[in-house]
Amino acid sequence: MIVGENLVKRFGDFEAVRGIDIRIERGESFGFLGPNGAGKSSTMRMIGCVSPVSSGSLRIFGLDPASHGAEIRARIGVVPQLDNLDTELKLIDNLVVYGRYFDIPRKECLRRSEELLDFVQLADRRNDIVETLSGGMKRRLTIARSLINQPELLLLDEPTTGLDPQARHILWDRLYRLKQQGVTLVLTTHYMDEAEQLCDRLVVMDGGRIVAEGAPRQLIVDHSSREVLELRFPAGTNADFESALADIGDRREVLPDRVLIYGHDGDELLRLVHARDLHPESALVRRSTLEDVFLRLTGRSLVE
């Protein structure tokens, strides 16, 4: 459905995307994971046909965005990073106006809009002005709007950034339903839990390049251990314990606020730490996540 080869996006001297290869199949749910400035949004804008490819080749539905941009855009839905709803208009009018851009007859726009408001659980706010909605509701409305042309492909740029946990879960649920209906989802995120929840497959981007690719679970298996032990020592002393912990676990990461120890069995790791008469202020055993994969691959946290 989407094939990109050696994709590059340049802005003047700055290379935002530095030659990436992507292949996304129909019906798949695909994620771009990475910190701010990794090149995720630039890639999404190229796929959305609103940013010309600087070099390399890109095909969407087998079509070239350079010559068939409008035709491709007619078949995709876009949820931009920042909501660009018309805040002075009613919810229903926002959807109808947007549907008209696709030349959908007004009556049909209205029918689909009612259906979509229902789908994103905003039917009771139908006649309210958008300005009065909460952040999570605006996000849901933007998603509803992106579906008005019944897209085969939905592009979501950081769909849940800045939302509270409950709002995120409602959104995830809606996106999951879309996926079940066969809509191809492509999203960017810097939340690993979001990527694990939603993506069949993902790429980890850093500095305009793809640094890893695979299914979330597989990436964790390949690049991290099964479990992680998180230790907190008194502020500023984490590094002092590095040598004392040197041979415990498969691998260690010393972060400003905590020390991570990777291994198969977290409780066993903690027992070893205690056996050395080391007494961290707190200790937590958890399963390894994509955050750990990212840390391993780049030496930095995802959300800084």
Added chain:
Amino acid sequence: MSTLPSVRVWESHLYVMRRIWKTDVLLNLLQPVLFILGMGLGVGSLVDRRVESASTLGDVPYLTFLGPGLMATTAMMIGAFEALWPLLGGFKWGGSFEAMAATELTPQQVVRGEVLWWTTRCGISVLGVAVVLLCIPETRSIGIVWAVPVATACGVAFAALTGSWTSTREFDNSFSNISRLVITPLFLFGGAFYPVSSLPDAIEPIAYVTPLWHAVELCRDLSLHRAGWGESLVHVSVLVGFIVVGWIMCQRNFAKRLHR
């Protein structure tokens, strides 16, 4: 049945306008009406007492001279302001242009829709002024009706020129200077209140290169039934020329910004 893309862009403005048109139209009428009353009656009573003034104005009362020009100045203001804050908002605060760009619409179609919208917006205001002028005996003339499209074109020219600049802006802090340094001087020196021939010779030619003067002259000539074919053709060509230039620059700048 399919609708032209530009018309679909234009429709989106109607949705916003639907909520605010009553106060908007009335407020836009207020300024020309104030000038008709204040200048036309007040200054007019002074001017009309001098015999030489009458010949400078073309042997008509001051109010008759002033009225038609206000159609053009009104259009200029409406057009220019429509292409400042509301237009930047489309790129930034509301982001409606960004939203359109994500759909099947092309930047060219978006600009075409904007031109259509500016035409509507200026046209409505000009019509309002025309109705007022038709109600006043001194300014009543069938020529006022012909002046409506001329003044509207003036507004669109200003919108297109201003819009081509606005679409390259990131911030609105220089916008009020456009009004202080461009719009207000043109309003005063563009020939609406007195013939530009009354100005010092050094300043006079400036008027000829602005769309406003050509629109003011043509509107006045039409309403006084003294428009010659040759001059009218020049005025119309200048107005159309400015619209075309502004339009082309808008297309280029919109494309650069929306498909960056």
